[in-house]
Amino acid sequence: MGEGKFFRDKAPDSEKITINLGFVDLGRIDLLVQEGFYSNRSDFIRAAIRKQLEVHGGTVEKTIERHTMELGLRDYGRAELEQLRAAGEILHVRVVGLARIGADVSPDLARATIGSITVLGALQAPADIKNALADRIS
Incomplete structure (x- = not known):
């Protein structure tokens, strides 16, 4: 019982954001999801953000x-x-x-x-x- 309360009170480790995408870009993402490269749209977007953060990692550190x-x-x-x-x-x-x-x-x-x-x-x-x-x- 105490264990369940611990999990309910845990602070979230992420934050939800909303973005607007053009229909063509959205279609391309959906195609990659359909082909199994990503499990869903959010998975693709998280991967794209991680990649950009990696690309700019040196700049961020400096x-x-x-x-x-x-x-x-x-x-x-x-x-x-x-x-x-x-x-x-x-x-x-x-x-x-x-x-x-x-x-x-x-x-x-x-x-x-x-x-x-x-x-x-x-x-x-x-x-x-x-x-x-x-x-x-x-």
């Missing part, structure tokens, strides 16, 4: 972005941003308080590693850094 919200004082210096650039990561600065970008950070390094800046409080950075990131500061 563009992992760090999204953080920090409270208080946060300093960003050259060493940290160079590590992000080497890892292929983009930083999204989210600070409530004071964010400071060090004078040792070049405008090129800032543009290569900082995708956006949102500061509720104050942003302190050299003028050339603020100019380089003007389109990314909100």
Whole structure:
């Protein structure tokens, strides 16, 4: 009895989505299902999505972005941003308080590693850094 409740309360491991397909594409999928390549339309669509995720896997890994919200004082210096650039990561600065970008950070390094800046409080950075990131500061 307790075991049955466990399964009923289990969180789903997938989410249902709805897509619209043209009649020709739908017919092609149905043909592949009829010929036994896939068990049903959903099986085909899941396989197609997995294949595309595999094709773009390297891109996904290289563009992992760090999204953080920090409270208080946060300093960003050259060493940290160079590590992000080497890892292929983009930083999204989210600070409530004071964010400071060090004078040792070049405008090129800032543009290569900082995708956006949102500061509720104050942003302190050299003028050339603020100019380089003007389109990314909100």
